[in-house]
Amino acid sequence: MxxxxxxxxxxxxxxxxxxxxxxxxxxxxxxxxxxxxxxxxxxxxxxxxxxxxxxxxxxxxxxxxxxxxxxxxxxxxxxxxxxxxxxxxxxxxxxxxxxxxxxxxxxxxxxxxxxxxxxxxxxxxxxxxxxxxxxxxxxxxxxxxxxxxxxxxxxxxxxxxxxxxxxxxxxxxxxxxxxxxxxxMKNTADHRDAAAQVLTDAEVPCAPAGPVQVSAGLDGRVWLSLDSTAVAGGAERRTLSRKALSALAGAGFGITSLGQFQAADPALRLAAGQALRIEPCAARQALATAPQG
Incomplete structure (x- = not known):
């Protein structure tokens, strides 16, 4: 801890x-x-x-x-x-x-x-x-x-x-x-929208127009996933996965996963169809908890 x-x-x-x-x-x-x-x-x-x-x-x-x-x-x-x-x-x-x-x-x-x-x-x-x-x-x-x-x-x-x-x-x-x-629910929605905007700004094709998906789970967490059926080859899926993860990391978001995975590289996990959790950006968390006005 x-x-x-x-x-x-x-x-x-x-x-x-x-x-x-x-x-x-x-x-x-x-x-x-x-x-x-x-x-x-x-x-x-x-x-x-x-x-x-x-x-x-x-x-x-x-x-x-x-x-x-x-x-x-x-x-x-x-x-x-x-x-x-x-x-x-x-x-x-x-x-x-x-x-x-x-x-x-x-x-x-x-x-x-x-x-x-x-x-x-x-x-x-x-x-x-x-x-x-x-x-x-x-x-x-x-x-x-x-x-x-x-x-x-x-x-x-x-x-x-x-x-x-x-x-x-x-x-x-x-x-x-x-x-x-x-x-x-508002915090989760804001977190999801912020992450999606980062990907959009980095020209990563997000759903509904693209295969990269940023979604809010019922657990209040925000998840990143890739619709592998919408991307033809494995090499293309890995390239797209790395681009998405790089954009999120550059904006201050963390990436974690639940459970045990064979692949240590998060990009390989994402390319393989495994959902990854997008951790809140520290800067946005501080803004969200600060008094407004």
Missing amino acids: DETAVDDWSPADNPYAIAVSEAQWARRDVALCVRRIHAGNEVVGGFDSRQIDARHLCIALRQLLTAETLEQAALADLGMDPMVGQTLEQARKRFELSLPDITQIRNGLIHFENWSRGLGHGPQSQRVKAGDEPRDVARAFWGFGYDITTDTVSMGPYRINVTAAEEAAAELAHAIYMAARAVD
């Missing part, structure tokens, strides 16, 4: 992928909490396990909204089609419609040092500004717990349904994934 490449890695290079990772962790956290809450009570050091899991549930649910915020920022930085962000925004709105009080419940849990004194931001602050005493405000917004009879978690005036939480989490996590998938 290239230690330099490992040392140079940063989550800041691909925040859209970090959003997916965090959303998937949060979604599984939600699912686990819901499963344990519905499984029944277990006493842990004198505490009801359902009440413990209810706390984790609320925090994990709010993490999904944070992941969506990160995904939206990444989409904007990458200059993605606004429709991608709008579709994700609609998913967030459905999540908030299903669990409208989750942010306030999470805030009360996380910022108990302020909420317990009536000094929290948002609704508590508004009540104090309206003239209510902080201790009265604190009392009105206190009292966290899971109610087995209604399958709800509440804190003061706020409530969420536990069963609805799992479905809402799954939908938002999937929407975040699909937004990131759109980024991957």
